[in-house]
Amino acid sequence: MTIHLLKNSHDPLALKTLTMVSSPNTSSTVVLLTDTSDAPTIPGVPVYTVSDHPAPETRKIGYPQLVEMIFQADKVITW
Numbered sequence: 001m002t003i004h005l006l007k008n009s010h011d012p013l014a015l016k017t018l019t020m021v022s023s024p025n026t027s028s029t030v031v032l033l034t035d036t037s038d039a040p041t042i043p044g045v046p047v048y049t050v051s052d053h054p055a056p057e058t059r060k061i062g063y064p065q066l067v068e069m070i071f072q073a074d075k076v077i078t079w
Helices: 012-021 063-072
Strands: 002-006 028-032 047-050 075-078
Touching: 002 012, 012 028, 028 063
Parallel strands: 002 028, 002 075, 028 047
Antiparallel strands: none
């Protein structure tokens, strides 16, 4: 699994690249490092936000979950 960490949820290069490389054969996850309500939608890729108030049903995760995801990932890419 590859985790893409985004500091800016509207980074045009990151979003364009993620849209182009995402496919059913790749296992990618996007984590926004800011708690935002307007998370981008990338077909076939789950998008999470890091929040002080995690809520799994809304794909908001806490810092402990982020650290766990990073250690389970094969690759971590920061944007």
